[in-house]
Amino acid sequence: MRIGKELYKKHIFLTDLFLKLGIDQKEAEKQVCEIEHILSDNTFNKIKDFMCKNNQ
Secondary structure, X not given: OHXXXXXXXXXXXXXXXXHHOOOOHHHXXXXXXXXXXXXXXXXXXXXXXXXXXXXX
């Protein structure tokens, strides 16, 4: 259950990021589904921290 929740968090965050970058919904969903499975928690957290710092 915990792994599923963490994967879902990655999915939501990355999809939102890709959409903000101008990637269309269908392509964003497809790519995020692939990326979320191989992206380490450490790398994901660094991306998230970077984006949060730059959106303030």
